[in-house]
Structures are given as C-alpha cells and as structure tokens.
Amino acid sequence: MKFGKAVIAQGGGPTAVINHSLAGAISALIRHGEIDALYGAIHGVEGVANEQFIDLTSISPELLQRVAATTGSALGSTRDKPDESYCARMFEVLKAQDVRKFFYIGGNDSADTCRIIAKQAESTGYELQVTHIPKTVDNDLLVNDHTPGYGSAAKFVAHAFAGADMDNRSLPGIYLGVVMGRDAGFLTAASALGCCNHQDSPLLVYIPEYSFDTERFLSQVESTYRRFGRCMIAVSEGIRAEDGDPVLAKLHPNLDRDPHGNYQLSGNGHLADSLGALIKTHLAVKVRADTFGYIQRSFAGAISSIDANEARLVAEAAVNFSFGKEYRSGSAAIVRTGDYVVEYQLTSLESVARSTKSLGADFYDPITAKMTQSFFNYARPLIDELPHCTILTGNPVPQILRKRSQ
Amino acid sequence: MKFGKAVIAQGGGPTAVINHSLAGAISALIRHGEIDALYGAIHGVEGVANEQFIDLTSISPELLQRVAATTGSALGSTRDKPDESYCARMFEVLKAQDVRKFFYIGGNDSADTCRIIAKQAESTGYELQVTHIPKTVDNDLLVNDHTPGYGSAAKFVAHAFAGADMDNRSLPGIYLGVVMGRDAGFLTAASALGCCNHQDSPLLVYIPEYSFDTERFLSQVESTYRRFGRCMIAVSEGIRAEDGDPVLAKLHPNLDRDPHGNYQLSGNGHLADSLGALIKTHLAVKVRADTFGYIQRSFAGAISSIDANEARLVAEAAVNFSFGKEYRSGSAAIVRTGDYVVEYQLTSLESVARSTKSLGADFYDPITAKMTQSFFNYARPLIDELPHCTILTGNPVPQILRKRSQ
DSSP states (O other): OOOBEEEEEEOSSOOSSHHHHHHHHHHHHHHHOOSSOEEEETTHHHHHHTTOEEEOTTOOHHHHHHHHTSOSOTTOOOOOOOOHHHHHHHHHHHHHTTEEEEEEEESHHHHHHHHHHHHHHHHHTOOOEEEEEEOOTTOOOSSOSSOTTHHHHHHHHHHHHHHHHHHHHHSOSEEEEEEOOSSOOHHHHTHHHHSTTGGGSSEEEEOTTSOOOHHHHHHHHHHHHHHHSOEEEEEETTOBOTTSSBHHHHHOTTOOBOTTSOBOOSSOOHHHHHHHHHHHHHHOSOEEEEEOTTHHHHOTTOOOHHHHHHHHHHHHHHHHHHTSTTOOEEEEEEEEEETTEEEEEEEOHHHHSSOOOOOOGGGEETTTTEEOHHHHHHHGGGOSOOOOOOOOOOEEOOOHHHHHHO | OOOBEEEEEEOSSOOSSHHHHHHHHHHHHHHHOOSSOEEEETTHHHHHHTTOEEEOTTOOHHHHHHHHTSOSOTTOOOOOOOOHHHHHHHHHHHHHTTEEEEEEEESHHHHHHHHHHHHHHHHHTOOOEEEEEEOOTTOOOSSOSSOTTHHHHHHHHHHHHHHHHHHHHHSOSEEEEEEOOSSOOHHHHTHHHHSTTGGGSSEEEEOTTSOOOHHHHHHHHHHHHHHHSOEEEEEETTOBOTTSSBHHHHHOTTOOBOTTSOBOOSSOOHHHHHHHHHHHHHHOSOEEEEEOTTHHHHOTTOOOHHHHHHHHHHHHHHHHHHTSTTOOEEEEEEEEEETTEEEEEEEOHHHHSSOOOOOOGGGEETTTTEEOHHHHHHHGGGOSOOOOOOOOOOEEOOOHHHHHHO
C-alpha cells in the first residue's frame, strides 16, 4: 500500500464538536508525516466527485485550534450518498490526485458511504484506504458506547429543560418540548438530566423506541398535572404510532420527504403544536409547546469539554489505525471500559454502517414514561457541567387574617 | 414612616438572572437591619392577596447564593394585575402582617402593578413603600438603558444564531428563527451578534417596530439567497402587518388570547411554519424554520455574568433608595454613563409603567433588514462572551481532471 495523499471530509448533520474531530485527524496526519499532502474535500463526497479540495498540508496549528472551537462542519457537509457511478467519478478524481487515504467524519449514513467506497475501490482494484470517524448527535451508532456530538447536544437539551423546568415552576402549567431523534431516544432522554430530582419530577419522556399511544399519553399528562400542579413533557420528533409510522406523518399526511424518502421531521413545529392542542382539548389548560429544532445540534454555547476532547481523540485514533500494517478500511469506535474510562477501538465499516442502535431497555420505563437511574449513570459522565438548581425554601409565615376569620 | 416588615415578590415572565435580583435585594435588606422581618410572597401579588409568604429573615448566605445561580423565579411568579378590590385584599393582608415595604421584581406590567398599589395605598392612607426592581428579556423598559434578563437571553439568541449560521454554512439553504418580542425587537436583534461579519452576513432581521411587508420580505430573502447561496432570517414573534395587527394573528385568526386580551404569540410554531411555507412556495427551496420558544428566556447555560451582576446591583440599589428620607415609591433604573459604565438611578413608577421602549431607529436599517454597527456597540458590552467563529480557509487544490478534459 502506498500512502500518497490523504483526503478528509465531513458528512451528514453538523454538530458542535465535529471540527474537533477534523482538527484531531489533521494534526495526527501531519504528525505522522508519511503522506505526500493533505486535502480537505468541500462538502463531503460532493467535493471529491467534483474535485473541489483545499490544501491543508501546511495549515497552522493556531488556525486549526480556532476552527476546532467553531461549531458546524468547517469543510462543509452533504447528504449525498454515492452509488456505483458516483463512486466511479470519485475514483477518477482520487486517482488523478494520487489520493490513497480517505477519512470521512459522519454518522451511520457516512459509514455506509465509506463501506460502499471501500467495496467499489476493492472491486475496481484502486488502492484506497477508507476510514470512518464517528459523529452524530443521535448517539445511535452501533459498537460505540456513545458518539461525538451527543454529549454537547445532550448538554444543550439538559440546560434547556432545566431552564424550562424552573420557568414552569415559576408559572405552573404544561410544557412540552420536542427534541431531535428520528430512530433513537438518546437526545430526548437528556431532558431528564436537566430536571431537579429527575425520577420524582413532573417530567414525562416519549421516545421512538416505544410506540406512542395517544390515550396513554393524555392520561399520564393528566395524572402528572393533578399530582404536581404542572407537567413537563419531552418528546422525540421520531415517536411512532403502533404501525411504526412517525406520529408526525400521521398528523400531517403532506409532510415533506428527503431524497432518500425519509420524512422531514425537523424544521417545523407541527408535532409540538399538534400534541399541545390535544392536551389543551383534553385538560382545558394552557400548554406551552416548544420545538428545539436545529439549534440543539450546533448551539455554540453548550459544548461539553468531555465531548470535544473525545471527538479529537477518536479522530486521532482513526488516523493511527490507518497507518497499521495491511490496513484497508475501518471505523474508530468509542468503547467504555470503566466509570468513567473509554478506549478507542478499530471496528469494521460493516459493523457501524446502515443499522442504528436503540436506547437500551434498562434506560427507560415505558410504564411511567421516565428515564431510569441506569440512563443517568450512563449519560452523566458525557456532560462536563449540568445546570445548577436550588429550590428556595423557607418557613411558611403564619397566616393572621385567615386565623382571625376562622 | 415606620419600617415594619418587608415583602419581596417576583412578577411576569421568569428570566435566567431574576434570582440574582432576588438575592441582591434580600441581602441588602438584611444588611440594612432596620426591618422587623423579611417575607417572600409566593407567586407575586397572588401570594400577597392570599397571605402566602415564606420567612426569609434568617436565610443563609449560602442558600441565597445557590438560589441566585438557579434560573426562573424562585418565589414563583404570576400574571395577575391587581385592580382596586384586589389591592384592598392585599392591604388587609399587609396591614395584618405589619408590612411597610414592598419590593416587586418585574417588567413594565409589574411596574404598573406597583404604581396601582402605591396609588391605592396613598388614597386609603395605608403607609406602604412600593419599590419596583426592573427585569425583562424584552429590554423594553423606559428610562433604563437595558434591563436585567436581556443580556442573558441575548447571549442565548446570539449563540443559537452562531450555531445555526455555521450549520447553515455546512449545509447551505434557508434558515429562519422566530425569537421572542411582542413589541420590541431587541432580543431578535441579538441574532446579529452571533453571525460572523454581521453586516456582510446572509442574515436578515425583522422586528415589530417596522411593519412587515410580505412581498418585500420574499424579495429580500430571494436576493440574499442568490448572493450568498444561503440565507439566515431572524423574525420577532411580534412582527406586525401594515395595520398594526400581529402577522401571526392574521395567519391564524383563531390564535389564543390571554386574560388581558393579548394574543398568545409564544408557545407555538405557527409563525415560523407559515413564513417557511411562504418562502418554500416562492423559491422552491427547503427551509429550516425554528421557533426558539420559552427556552430562550431561562436557558440555564447561557447566563451573561455582566447581566447577572447588574441584576444583583440594581436590586441592591433599589433597596438602598427605599431607605432614603421621605421615600414613598419608585423604580431603580440602569443608566449607561460610559463605555461601558452604568449607574443605578431612582426613577418614578409612572415613568416605567405601562409604556414600553422601542428599538432605536439608529440600531436598524429597514431598507436592508440589517442591524447597524450602533446596535452592535450598544449590545456587545451586555454579553460577557460571544460565540467563537473561525472560517477554515486553504488554497484550492489545482484541478487535474478538469484541466485534462478541457
């Protein structure tokens, strides 16, 4: 295997720390010093197919550090998923540029893109190493204990629910927040990290892993409201009806779909508004319904330093793996080995591509619609700082007027 | 004037730093030591009318400090606005408890409540000092240069738009965020603080102070999108049509109203969804539309230390004013006296009650829909830390394939 040049790219939805992975991979590649040049592809595989690269071989450590601290995908991203002819175009470009190492930072779709590219390269006899670096706020990559991007998005959701909880305590009523998560409930689950006494709080959580039953939902909201005088609700955008279709698609039959046929769940307030209206009709109380939307995945002010650090380290590990003897392709995975210790391990592209991980059954109690202590133990170490919450208490002042009037 | 006991209460929408004002007032009152006792009213004037107080006279400085660092209104809040009979009930309670000092932390509605109580007290001959302590994320109190709560909410909005801007740069398209602000555009304006090169960025801003023209809006979005290949849009929830009615109420004739007859602008995604649909129809491009909702006013992770500090100091100043000779009623105001220096001044309740302040004409250019440098100079000192943003640049790699095929 010749080393030649290396190309790095970013795919899928941006996160708050994806540029830490970019910076980690770039500095590890430069440190290794065994490549002829290092290029960044503009807008992921699109940039490869269209021969749109910038030269990062001599990037200054200072610029790299500042880019790492900026949210979003600094090289630009894409939703493109290469097929055979797309790959053929990419290989022509990579061959022309003598690129022998390709790194792709992304989620399971990007891992699948890597898998397709690696397979095509092998079948066409083009010597190319393909390495996937994990990233997704959804936290649903297989093999990985958790993924870079999740800790920071979870920190945002925890802080948002902490604020909403204190707001709701100030002006009691029903609050509903819709959180990202098409297939996995991990991000929505982070709402529990922000609420005081999460297991005895007025918070109900609904996630895509368990089918959503409107009657049960309304009855749980009602009993929580009766008990606490208020109710907080966290709902995944991807919650599904009994038949597996998204509840949002049932409520809005004309919902947009993306080029891959997936419903566009984010970028509108339909689910929050519809569920809010249902509750209002059922209980005749005011409902405040928020949709967290895109800001949760790249909010510039809630980065978990643990997440940022791991994003860098897993990318460095991926680069190191790629210099191993006989290496052809793979994905770097974050594996938890202690409380709290992680290791970065090499896994196959096949093992993380296509399928996704669901939130474990021990993390959620569907009967009470609450996250368990196990989830808390799992997620707590991923967030550097949880919101502070102290309830003001004081002795009640004896009532003079009421006493007199008795 | 006898000092007797003091009561403190919180009114209106909670903020991220309103408990800093609570802690500041409480510690100043305890320090003065000239009162018989200090009570907190539960849920604002409701707690006074219903004789629901907790005793804060001996509250520990440690608890106070922790409560200050918690968002939301620690004593609970209310939207009640006392009329004559409500005031009469309050006076009965205050008289029974021998309360002679009343402090109310809130916005212009709470200042008006103070004004009504002070007037009623005077006309009924009940000796009561009434002091208003400013607070509102809307930043629309008269006399005040700015108000506690604004800096932190503005920091949230700036960070949210910084993240959304980088996200939108990664996956270019149209992004629209709806920000709180019924009458004043200050909070929406903070979106500009988060975008790189705010005056040459693809950000358009629409605020309630200028009537919203759909045709002009669509043409500005279109030309921005053509120029930058993407467009960021910040819209106040309170934007108004030519006739002064909220655009949201025109789009949704069945919009809920509160007990005071005001439209319920927050707590739903209607405006973002409707404007998003308009753009999509006009330009045939995907639009990501977010509504920031309630999380922006009490987000637990974006507190501006400057805001928190001023919230405390203005409350301490209010308490100090109330011990002045012949003092009857007033409001403490934040007045800017340098760049950046503020003073806390005593003003009359009448001067801050009822009316609200609009965003100054020199802060906004309605022709370009952009915030001016003057706004930036005004708002920048109120936020301790703005989001970091560095764009990755590098030399383009010469295209080999394209050259060959030419």
